[in-house]
Amino acid sequence: MRDKSFYRSIGLKCGLEIHQRLKGGKLFCSCRSTLSEEPSLEIIRKLRAVYGELGVVDRAAAFEHMRNRKFVYKYYPSESCLVECDEEPPHQVNKEALEAAITAALMLNAKVVDEIHVMRKTVIDGSNTSGFQRTMVIALDGYLEYKGEKIPIAQVCLEEEACGILEDWGDTVVYRLDRLGIPLVEVSTGLLEGYSPEEIQEIALLIGVTLRSTGKVRRGLGSTRQDLNVSISGGSRVEIKGVQELELISKVVENEVERQLSLIKLAKELKEAGVREEDFKPPMEVTELFSETKNRVIKRALKSGGVVFAAALPGLSGFASRELCPGLTLGKELAYHARAYGVGGIIHSDEDLAKLKLEDEFKKLRELLKAGSRDLIFIVAGPPDRAAEASRAVVERAKQLLNGPPEETRAANPDGTTRFTRPLPGAARMYPETDIPPMPIPREYVESIRASLPEHWEQKVKRFTEQLGLPRDLARQVVWSEYLSLFEEAVEKTRLPPTLIASTLVSTLKDIKRRDKIPVEQLPDEKIMEALLAVDGGKISKEALPDVLRELAKSPGETVQAIAARLGIKPITLEELREIISSTIQDNMEVVLEKRERALGLIMGRVMAKVKGRIDGKVVSEEVKRKLKEVLSTSRVEA
Amino acid sequence: MIEGTGFGHTPVYPRAEKLSWLPSIKRAVEESVALVMTSQALYGRTNPYVYRNARVLKQAGVVYVEDMLTEVAYVKLGWVLGHTQDPKEVESLMLTDIAGEISSRTLFNTYLI
Numbered sequence: 001m002r003d004k005s006f007y008r009s010i011g012l013k014c015g016l017e018i019h020q021r022l023k024g025g026k027l028f029c030s031c032r033s034t035l036s037e038e039p040s041l042e043i044i045r046k047l048r049a050v051y052g053e054l055g056v057v058d059r060a061a062a063f064e065h066m067r068n069r070k071f072v073y074k075y076y077p078s079e080s081c082l083v084e085c086d087e088e089p090p091h092q093v094n095k096e097a098l099e100a101a102i103t104a105a106l107m108l109n110a111k112v113v114d115e116i117h118v119m120r121k122t123v124i125d126g127s128n129t130s131g132f133q134r135t136m137v138i139a140l141d142g143y144l145e146y147k148g149e150k151i152p153i154a155q156v157c158l159e160e161e162a163c164g165i166l167e168d169w170g171d172t173v174v175y176r177l178d179r180l181g182i183p184l185v186e187v188s189t190g191l192l193e194g195y196s197p198e199e200i201q202e203i204a205l206l207i208g209v210t211l212r213s214t215g216k217v218r219r220g221l222g223s224t225r226q227d228l229n230v231s232i233s234g235g236s237r238v239e240i241k242g243v244q245e246l247e248l249i250s251k252v253v254e255n256e257v258e259r260q261l262s263l264i265k266l267a268k269e270l271k272e273a274g275v276r277e278e279d280f281k282p283p284m285e286v287t288e289l290f291s292e293t294k295n296r297v298i299k300r301a302l303k304s305g306g307v308v309f310a311a312a313l314p315g316l317s318g319f320a321s322r323e324l325c326p327g328l329t330l331g332k333e334l335a336y337h338a339r340a341y342g343v344g345g346i347i348h349s350d351e352d353l354a355k356l357k358l359e360d361e362f363k364k365l366r367e368l369l370k371a372g373s374r375d376l377i378f379i380v381a382g383p384p385d386r387a388a389e390a391s392r393a394v395v396e397r398a399k400q401l402l403n404g405p406p407e408e409t410r411a412a413n414p415d416g417t418t419r420f421t422r423p424l425p426g427a428a429r430m431y432p433e434t435d436i437p438p439m440p441i442p443r444e445y446v447e448s449i450r451a452s453l454p455e456h457w458e459q460k461v462k463r464f465t466e467q468l469g470l471p472r473d474l475a476r477q478v479v480w481s482e483y484l485s486l487f488e489e490a491v492e493k494t495r496l497p498p499t500l501i502a503s504t505l506v507s508t509l510k511d512i513k514r515r516d517k518i519p520v521e522q523l524p525d526e527k528i529m530e531a532l533l534a535v536d537g538g539k540i541s542k543e544a545l546p547d548v549l550r551e552l553a554k555s556p557g558e559t560v561q562a563i564a565a566r567l568g569i570k571p572i573t574l575e576e577l578r579e580i581i582s583s584t585i586q587d588n589m590e591v592v593l594e595k596r597e598r599a600l601g602l603i604m605g606r607v608m609a610k611v612k613g614r615i616d617g618k619v620v621s622e623e624v625k626r627k628l629k630e631v632l633s634t635s636r637v638e639a
Numbered sequence: 640m641i642e643g644t645g646f647g648h649t650p651v652y653p654r655a656e657k658l659s660w661l662p663s664i665k666r667a668v669e670e671s672v673a674l675v676m677t678s679q680a681l682y683g684r685t686n687p688y689v690y691r692n693a694r695v696l697k698q699a700g701v702v703y704v705e706d707m708l709t710e711v712a713y714v715k716l717g718w719v720l721g722h723t724q725d726p727k728e729v730e731s732l733m734l735t736d737i738a739g740e741i742s743s744r745t746l747f748n749t750y751l752i
């Protein structure tokens with residue numbers, strides 16, 4: 001285990017960008033943002049890099065243009081309009097979202113700007129139909145307290161969500177337009193130095209709970225997303241995009257530190273072995289050599305007009321299987337660079353060539369490329385232009401190994417590893433959105449929001465404990481959970497005990513997810529509320545709540561009533577219960593008379609089997625005891 | 640009523656007053672004449688922010704009425720002026736959707752109808 005002093009000693013520096021979706025409609029139009037529809041149409045587009053206002057082509061934009069991908073946009077009739085299609089200028093900024101962002105900024109002790117300028121941030125992966133993402137600085141220079149220190153909050157922005165990605169086939173990417181334009185707050189910390197990865201994760205969680213305490217944010221899969229900047233001494237600044245869960249942050253940071261350390265070490269080893277930049281030769285086309293190949297993948301590529309490129313990487317033989325960090329070998333890292341150009345990957349000489357049926361070809365290749373035994377040989381197969389670019393990218397990346405980790409943008413995988421996506425974009429990425437005039441923010445407006453700020457999360461924990469009678473741990477769990485605003489709403493709208501509501505939201509739902517593997521986080525707040533109201537109205541018992549929620553999560557289209565009927569958990573009245581108890585005692589009279597008070601367990605069991613989930617178990621127990629006593633006292637008289 | 644081009648434009652040449660509509664528009668506004676902008680284009684929405692000349696017109700007091708059709712806007716303006724002559728109220732009423740004459744969203748298939 002590496003401790004805090006280790007991370008201090010290697011000079012870990014980290015910056016966090018937390019993105020949180022807001023409730024309400026879209027940021028620049030009047031579309032819904034419920035993500036609940038089926039698409040009705042699709043639009044096909046391509047992106048072309050052009051010179052920017054400063055007379056240069058953005059490095060990342062040129063890279064994307066070169067990939068020449070086709071973008072397909074799925075259109076959703078109530079959740080997208082001409083604004084999302086980029087066929088109509090943006091409308092004025094959604095006032096509700098603006099107010100939510102200012103609220104969040106004030107909770108983060110930041111200073112709200114005097115005038116808001118909407119900016120365009122170049123986005124070249126097709127995820128924004130316009131080729132840019134609109135963003136606006138709301139506030140600057142805030143802080144959060146953590147372990148007695150002030151964590152700097154550099155800026156709070158309000159921006160539009162990008163399209164959701166549905167499929168990526170390399171040369172074609174399919175996006176969903178319904179997600180584009182959902183308002184997001186983006187909180188960027190200053191540079192965090194001297195913290196361990198776990199502490200960085202805790203800081204992210206703290207920002208998350210602060211945002212949720214505004215009551216104006218969305219929950220559920222995809223509603224938060226984190227980007228990280230990570231660097232260490234002797235390493236480089238690497239931007240890691242799209243960490244989906246806050247709980248993954250420490251692992252991603254640990255892995256990135258490990259990756260950079262391994263690359264620093266590898267650079268030293270290669271230099272010591274005498275490898276020089278000029279030893280790297282450009283790739284050659286070697287399609288001919290594979291005309292008789294028995295390898296299926298290459299055979300298929302050649303059949304569809306593909307070619308094979310190959311190159312030798314000096315001094316790298318045996319290194320391709322080395323792990324840079326858990327789950328990421330050097331071979332895989334090199335393959336990511338090839339894949340960025342839309343080919344499947346690479347095949348290299350450290351792999352089991354016999355199994356791949358490529359032994360002969362690689363032997364000949366080694367001669368053809370005049371490669372030594374210490375050189376790693378790799379091939380790339382695919383369409384001519386892409387295979388050429390991809391193989392060149394692999395050689396370039398291998399050459400960079402001599403200089404340690406390069407600056408780049410990576411994307412987070414769900415397992416906490418990362419993959420290369422593109423070089424870091426150039427600096428000239430932001431320019432003004434000319435379709436929306438600057439918006440002055442009157443001080444009185446800011447002060448009116450400040451005057452009615454929501455409670456700080458610590459106050460909430462205190463209030464839930466003292467006034468609602470929640471155990472402290474449970475109170476803290478609720479406040480830190482995604483269900484905070486739903487909890488507050490349910491406490492207000494129902495007469496259910498707050499402890500029941502809290503444990504349903506923070507533990508019952510989690511149990512359902514863990515035990516039954518049902519994506520319960522997709523269950524909308526309204527459906528959970530419907531179930532809680534059904535308990536409150538006596539339509540289902542609280543015992544039946546877990547079953548009902550599980551079924552609801554499986555089919556959110558159904559009503560609670562329909563599910564209760566389907567499960568046969570119509571609640572029973574006290575009268576009905578008493579009748580069931582009487583008849584159960586009647587049916588077991590012999591045992592009752594024989595065992596007397598000790599028959600309680602048996603009767604209770606038989607009754608529960610009939611009424612389970614349909615009435616409160618405590619009531620059943622009381623009623624059975626009462627009735628049994630009554631029966632026994634009269635039977636004694638008879639005896 | 641002005642049925643402008645594109646997003647709702649008229650000539651506003653700053654250096655060629657003879658060709659510019661701006662002096663007349665300003666004079667009309669000064670004399671409390673309500674000025675409403677629609678577009679000659681059959682489909683789509685006016686927008687006073689994308690191009691400079693429309694910003695100038697809006698600043699001068701022209702009311703841009705989203706995607707209302709010219710004929711509808713003309714009838715509506717007559718109705719509004721029958722209720723109020725106050726420029727602020729005229730603007731607010733012209734921009735309030737009363738009978739489906741303004742749509743908040745332009746759909747992809749609007750042009751296919």
Ligand SMILES: [Zn+2]
Nearest residue numbers: 029031080081
């Ligand atoms: Zn829209």
